[in-house]
Amino acid sequence: MRTRLLFISILFSAFNSLNAGDGWIRINQLGYLPDAIKVAVLISEEDIRIEQFQLRNAITDTVVYREKTKEYDASVWGMKSAYRLDFSKFESAGGYYIQINDIKSPCFRIANDVYDGTADFILNYMRQQRCGYNPYLKDSCHLHDGIIVDHPTKTGRKIDVTGGWHDASDYLQYLATSANATYQMLFAWLNNPQVYGDKYDSRGHKGKNGIPDILDEAKWGLEWLDKMNPAYGQMYNQIADDRDHVGFRLPNKDSASYGLGRHRPVYYITGKPQGLSKHKNRTTGVSSSAAKFASAFALGANLLKEYDPVFARKIAKKAAEAYEFALSDLGVCQTACNLSPYFYEEENYVDDLELAACELHRLTNKEYYFEQALKWGAVEPVTPWMSSGRARHYQFYPFVNLGHYYLSGKRDIYTDYLKDGLQFIYERCDKDPFLNGIPFIWCSNNLVVAALTQARCYYNTTKDSTYLEMEAALRDWLFGCNPWGTSMICGLPAGGDYPQLPHSSITYLLNETTHGGLIDGPVDRSIYSNLRGIRLLKKDEYAPFQNGKAVYHDDMGDYSTNEPTMDGTASLSFYLSSMEKEGNRN
Structure with a gap:
């Protein structure tokens, strides 16, 4: 000792x-x-x-x-x-x-225990991000969400959509990122249930409740998704918009105004371009959002039937309805902006349809859904950012296609698709000492996690060791084997070099890091220099390492590289739990 x-x-x-x-x-x-x-x-x-x-x-x-x-x-x-x-x-x-x-x-x-507890640790950030009742603050926020906007007949009416998670250090809430986060946590439990503990109750307070904490958190997301889809064909895509960006404040003291009193706007899914001011998104349909509802509902129904059978039956029905609605107006549904031209520019939806069909097939075993999954999966063999090495902000989302993993166990061609995506990344990293072939766009760490997830899925399916060194390099990148020598996860490892000053009101007002949160990560120098509103608040401790192809700052003023994100953090669940399981196996 x-x-x-x-x-x-x-x-x-x-x-x-x-x-x-x-x-x-x-x-x-x-x-x-x-x-x-x-x-x-x-x-x-x-x-x-x-x-x-x-x-x-x-x-x-x-x-x-x-x-x-x-x-x-x-x-x-x-x-x-x-x-x-x-x-x-x-x-x-x-x-x-x-x-x-x-x-x-x-x-x-x-040691075999180096990853022990890491998958549960990142749930600290998810609990901190909760909207409605927030266990970190032991207080509630945004209890008056919200007022419907952009609906042909219901604009101005109240709707109860309190719940879910704040997207990042702002307090916007998006269907796309929340549904993906929910699905990612469910996916982690599906594959690695043995590593998760039960130390918190459903409200996020310490104390066992007989349900693994990862499922408590996923159910928190599912309950919000249920509210955002109150009936067939009625779906909402986001709460609030960039009028939220009025400076650091805690969510229970939110002072942002939308001209709606204490309420925030709730954007109805129209399938058409949206934006309440001069800036509009480029929405073309409903499929990307409706299918994300369907995949989260279907996997949630599968995994929660043991713990809450009534709720599981409810969302199973909604999963099938959401998939049907997704087919009614093919296209992408993007987030809406107001004051600035920044929004999540999602441009692919066939991956969402594929995954939704896969999960409905897993849930129902109906051949129709399997044929649908094969149909949509063949349209986009490789997630486009992997093949092109570039993307706009959230252009190809989710960043990894887990429908291919489901189908890889049933059709060899989908194993080839997984390999092809990894090969594109591999070919871009062969000269980089850190073997990092990820494009350094905004939220590059989310792409690192996506590549890690695909690499682990591919290895699980094939036991092919071709990409294990690249996988290890990307894993190590997140924990300090990068030019700056810092972990990209706040508070992990304890005593290590990790973000101390993330772009967060928690840090600014309470002098604490956002434990468990995965930060955006390094960005290309040209992206950094062209983003609005970035101003470093202290001397750059990493100045010697800012002369390469990407920059990173542990500074509250840099929202482009040092802001933790809810969906990026949740997406780490599968990989960290896989590493913990691997260590326990030995």
């Missing part, structure tokens, strides 16, 4: 210091599973030649492993030298650090 405590002390203190010498060694701060691919990355502003690195015991400083380095293109990150340091062959559990001359990495662990 004394040895372990000593190591933990060394580990945490090491996270808070920059490397000495001519460069920096970046690691996965959370640690490494013993039999997984294990790689660190050295970057340097100097032109240095390195042939070999040492792995040392963190307690005794003894060299336990030596290996040759692999040189990569440092210029993509504004550096002169970059090396990948692969110690995958070393599998002994313990605490270690890497040394090259006088350059040392932070200490890290190799």
Whole structure:
């Protein structure tokens, strides 16, 4: 016990210091599973030649492993030298650090339990994002949602849609991101139920209630979706708009005004371009939103029938109705803006129809839905951002097509589709020392999570190891093996280098980080420089690392790289629970 405590002390203190010498060694701060691919990355502003690195015991400083380095293109990150340091062959559990001359990495662990508790940890952020009753604040907000807008006959009427989650650090609520977040949490439970605990009740307070916390949170989302779809053919796509953006304030003290008294606008799904002011979106139909309702309802009905059979039957019926409605007006349904031209620019819907049909087939076993899934799945073999390496804001959403995973167990061609998407990313990362072939658009971390999810699904189906090193690199990227050496998840790992100053009212007003929240992540320099309203509030501690293809700031003033998002966080559920299950298996 004394040895372990000593190591933990060394580990945490090491996270808070920059490397000495001519460069920096970046690691996965959370640690490494013993039999997984294990790689660190050295970057340097100097032109240095390195042939070999040492792995040392963190307690005794003894060299336990030596290996040759692999040189990569440092210029993509504004550096002169970059090396990948692969110690995958070393599998002994313990605490270690890497040394090259006088350059040392932070200490890290190799152990089967390094991911334990991480899947439950990110639910802290989901509970913090709740609208209606908020367990983090122990207070309620937005109890008067809302007033219907853009409806042919019901505009101006009240509707009860209180609930759900705030989308990010603003208090808007979107059907697209909320339905996807709900589905992602259900998907994680479907695949990895054994890793989830029961430490919170349905209101988000500490205390068991006989239901796994991940299902409590997913049900919170489903209950809101149920309100947003009160009857067949009646669906609402969002609450509030960018008039919300009036500065930092807590949700229970929300002062944003929409000219509706204490109410917020609730946008009806029309299938036509929307926007109450000069800025309009490019909506063409209802399919993308209606199908997201259907997939979340169908999987929710499947998984909740043991816990709440009455509610499960209700949403099972709504799932079938939502799918039928999705087919009635084919096209995409985008979010609405008001003051600025920014909105979620979703342009694909066939992936939503495919996933909805898959989940209805899983729920009902009806051949009709299986044939529908095959029909829509063939239209878009690869999620477009994966093949093109570019996208506008939320242009191809969800960022991963989990319908392909369902069908891959039934038709080999869908396994090929999963592989093709990964291959496109792989071909873009071969010269990057961090093996990151993700386009650095706004919310790039969501794309990292999507690629990780697809890589894990593909491996689960095939056991093909082709993309395991890229998967490991993207996993490590989220926990500190990136140019800035920071985790992208607030509060994880404890004592590590993670976002301390996310763009959040919680941080600004309560001096706390948003525990469990996945931040937007680095963006291309040109995107960063062209976004409105960004102003750094402090000296940039990461200035030496901002000369590459993307920038990142741990600064409350940077909403483009350092704002946690609800849907990105929920989408991590499957991958983190998969890693925890993998460690427990050993």
